[in-house]
Amino acid sequence: MRLGFRHIQLISPYHYRISLPPRRFSTTPMAASQVNKTAHAFDKSRLEALLNRRFFYAPAFEIYGGVAGLYDYGPPGSSLQANIIAEWRKHFIVEEHMLELDTTIMTPAAVFETSGHVARFADWMVKDSKTGDVLRADHLVGGVLEARLAGDKEARGLAAAPVAEDKKKKKKTAKAAAVKLEDDVVKEYESTLAQVVLLSCSRWIWATQPEIYLPYGPCPIRHLDNYTGPQLGELCRKYKIRNPDTDNEVGEPQQFNLMFTSSIGPTGQHPGYLRPETAQGHFLNFSRLLEFNNGRIPFASAQVGRSFRNEISPRAGLLRVREFTMAEIEHYVDPDDKSHVRFPEVRSQVLTLLDRNVQEAGSSRTTQMTVGEAVDKGIIANETLGYFIARISQYLVKIGINPARLRFRQHMGNEMAHYATDCWDAEIENATGWTECVGCADRAAYDLSVHTDRTGHPLVVRQALKEPIVTEKETAEWNKKLLGKTFKGDAGVLQKLVEGLPEAELVRLKGELAQGSAVVKSADGKEFQLTPELVTIERKVFKQSIREYTPNVIEPSFGLGRILYTLLEHSFWAREQDIERGVSLSSYLHTVWALIAGLQVLSLPPIVAPTKVLIVPLSAREEFAPIVQEVSNKLRRAGVFSRVDDSNTSIGKRYARNDELGTPFGITVDFASVQNRTMTLRERDTTDQRIGSIDDVIAAVTDLVLGNIDWEQACERLPAYDGVQAVE
């Protein structure tokens, strides 16, 4: 259909209003998959402008100048996050009957001393020698060397690739751009960088491997050989690296613990930390959880909550923040049996894997493989880990992550903690590279063991054995009174000595004692004379009916802000503009308006979209109000969250505005609704419109939102709309 002058209402010779009809009127339904979403290249700055303008999120304390790494979520961002969490609860907690927890953020120091965070949860920082400004040592070295290499490329007449998103940094980079370097210096820089860049790897996994420090960020695949603080200091001196903002020298790298510190109570004597992960809150409650689960294992605890990391200089939007919402699962299993009862359900699930061996061979080529095969081949260590990796993949795809931009990367041998069996990160590709968004690690018995050791409270499972284990052994029974009287201070030594003897020795002693007496010698040559009055050696039967063990922990840990941001990137596109369609004034103006305002779309799946249905009355006229109210009530009763937009702009603009908010469906209430009780239903991605009775449309949209049908099925129920009535 061609746009024409009948859509233009002349108000004055210089002022006309264009009523934009729905843009597509095809009578054959278009599948969402047929929509060309790549007509425009992805533009991160346009997405960020949209997210800021529509208040998905914004820098916190903006009117006070903001604080780096702290963001507030506005209405659409909060709803999106709430829906991501609700789906997470359904997919994991409800489905698996996990035990949910809500533990405190403020934590006494002793807990993180035990877990290792106080000693090792730190970054290396350097101070500007004059201004005192603080920089992250690895970022500084990496940034300066990259800038020099870029400058070298420019000097050699090669195109300099943009080094950093940060405008300020870019400027500095440009400044240093013209200097050509010696060939061997280039080589040296590149080899240094290969190792430094790894430092911008993710830190989610830190908790699973405290001895190796890995900070946040996109994770290129390189061999791990990262630098310690002193080594970074050495690099600064060797390459004469200065603070690029001031050109001042920097001091020696110092460790900076990334936990926010505080103090509990009024005396100032009880240091506290804000938790950097929710996991410790699970572990400390293990005994209560086990009891709640009637002593049975395996089971899992789950928690969604805020955590804090005092980043030195966060600059990557939602991908590196100082305060964030996590969702963590701790699944407790028998170390001798890591099978999973529901593994057969996911066995045939195909995953994109980047395993340890491939990376260690210097490649980043992924493989498609079923999780069943990966476990069978020993690529994934055990069924439980495989089960969770498959479930994580299902979840991410369900909420709208593009499966083609999702991979599971295994930690390399040297990335892994000594106690960890296996660890895989769900990495999601975005404009900055591949970012770890979920970690899935087998933490073995580490956490429960260290807290047991520190507190003396046994975080263990005691299981009645079906068949008691029966053993027989020679056992010494002492006459304690006589023992003490005879050997005084040496009594204990003697007792230990005899009880530690091997079975054969005890049999020998027993024989000698039957003869009247026996002699034992200690390691330092002391001799003890034993008599039958003093000690009896007898063969006794021992029956062990309880098995006690520290369970192992499989931990899927989700960074919800990172998932939310990458989901927004994957959902964002701009509509293809059909400028050839007509050369009428309205078409021209439409195109110009679209180019200026931007017909941008967030194709969020209904399951997570902040608003499911937009109700658009043709105008704010009173005659539409009862129908709008009726539709709104019926949708609410059906459990579908809708919003009404009766603002004083064209229907097209109102739809465009809600395409930006990711609202998947729109219902137009117009004169036909009043006269014939029909409404039109619009799908966001195709902009297709269908028509039906009020109740049919409500039934169809409810099924669409609940995921019972897709758009093509809805089109079978509702005829195409020819577009005449909307512009009456």
Place this chain on the structure above:
Amino acid sequence: MRLGFRHIQLISPYHYRISLPPRRFSTTPMAASQVNKTAHAFDKSRLEALLNRRFFYAPAFEIYGGVAGLYDYGPPGSSLQANIIAEWRKHFIVEEHMLELDTTIMTPAAVFETSGHVARFADWMVKDSKTGDVLRADHLVGGVLEARLAGDKEARGLAAAPVAEDKKKKKKTAKAAAVKLEDDVVKEYESTLAQVVLLSCSRWIWATQPEIYLPYGPCPIRHLDNYTGPQLGELCRKYKIRNPDTDNEVGEPQQFNLMFTSSIGPTGQHPGYLRPETAQGHFLNFSRLLEFNNGRIPFASAQVGRSFRNEISPRAGLLRVREFTMAEIEHYVDPDDKSHVRFPEVRSQVLTLLDRNVQEAGSSRTTQMTVGEAVDKGIIANETLGYFIARISQYLVKIGINPARLRFRQHMGNEMAHYATDCWDAEIENATGWTECVGCADRAAYDLSVHTDRTGHPLVVRQALKEPIVTEKETAEWNKKLLGKTFKGDAGVLQKLVEGLPEAELVRLKGELAQGSAVVKSADGKEFQLTPELVTIERKVFKQSIREYTPNVIEPSFGLGRILYTLLEHSFWAREQDIERGVSLSSYLHTVWALIAGLQVLSLPPIVAPTKVLIVPLSAREEFAPIVQEVSNKLRRAGVFSRVDDSNTSIGKRYARNDELGTPFGITVDFASVQNRTMTLRERDTTDQRIGSIDDVIAAVTDLVLGNIDWEQACERLPAYDGVQAVE
């Protein structure tokens, strides 16, 4: 039905198992309201034991010795809290189309300097002169005087009322018990206490009235005349008050700010606080929210989130904690129009009110009144405040708060901040008295104004006036060059002087200037000669088409932990035991078991109950598994959260265990389910059982959980169960 030996299974002469049948088999349904829930007096310690044992919540870091005022919620507590929040979202955010926010906890100091928290959000504390232990000054004075009065009563032969819940304190109190006081000393103590006790009033309301400090806790109704720190110090000296734990003297009271402090970033130069309320996060985002709402007002923002208060010595369970979840609404209105469009919907809602006048007359007698009447009579200041009070009341009753133990108490004149118009607290009665759980205040323009002043960012509404306001007035136009040349430093003074003149004076000047020249005199007698070249005075027309104003804020603020705890108190009861029913061994043992284990019930409404339906297969036999699975799946599809308990204990015990968790309905799967596809449905409060086909029972229980029908209606659908099959 009488219990008999057929319920006892003999295992050995000294070991028998009792299969408890459902206790009631009446064929006429019993309304939940007919259940006698007060057969046993409320016993707080029994409730607390239950909550701890079933892990509703427990002291955080328990295995590390715990930290006062920090609690972890276990599985039932987390679910209960999640359901309370979900219902809050539905009742407020969805229903009113509020704009949800999720802002950060970590806050730079400047924000709380502006809001007044840095200067005034503090308690008075004293230090033990030898041990350095810290005590809250008001608690100390109050506690010691109360103990002495109790001791006096005992010495006079009157019953000494228990003074504190705290066991340690009780012991100390008992020690001091025997001393009789002079009559006038008793009088003096009582009059002092009348004022000190008010200090254990709630602090929710603090934010609305920063100049008056009111700490947490139950709120007795007394006139406000609280003590300052120096006055508390004076009382300690005058009454020789010492630390009752050590008998040491205490030092001078010092102010202790109740915000947890921290530091943002690595330099240590950016002090931060953990927010003590979520409200500031709303206010700072006001401009963005207004824009998101298309510039329209009124609207509300809402947020559920964690807040922190570093209490000096919290000892009241969930009623006074250091970390808690709040839900806050900030509703922005035109200060000239506080009507509410939905007020007619709540007009006839009856509230229990305790208004300001009654309290100022020294009474605590409440009045039942419709909210319409209260607003009409000016008892509640305006419609919007009245609307929210009514909605808060509906919400609390809906989730299970006993309406007879809910009242709205108005702040007295001297409790109220100078800028606040009106403030009401929803107080819920519990074992410790009346506790404020929701504050509902008209904060006027205070918050938005102070942040505007501090940041220069105008947090205002700009509204196009329908009819521009047209005014005419005499206006001076200066020849700036000549003005400066002629009067130099005095030019500004002169300009201000003339422009500040009243209309009549300007008319006079205009006349004189028309004659050639005029003279004006400043307040300090200086004379200025004016000429027509220097200034022209003309009548001009001004048209104001935009109205700019700072909106007022109505703030309902919910302490979710307090609501959760009082709800648990209101839901808790113990079943009446029919010991007369039979003297059989089983009946006797049943009673003994009930007395020991306690047949305790939490009558949580289905809407908030952690688990809605318990599925109980007669045993863990495989033949029941398919039906259990079928029922579980069908319920999940219907949106009903169920759990299966197939543990190896009697059905009666499994039900009793789930009565303690507040599970409202139980479904028994037995042999009849396999043979005839019937199941029984049990209601928690009445223990009534009905029978029906699998699908009928699922349909009935779904309607029950969704609140479509009540138990009596369910009984019309499903016949009574005679109890034969369950014990096959």
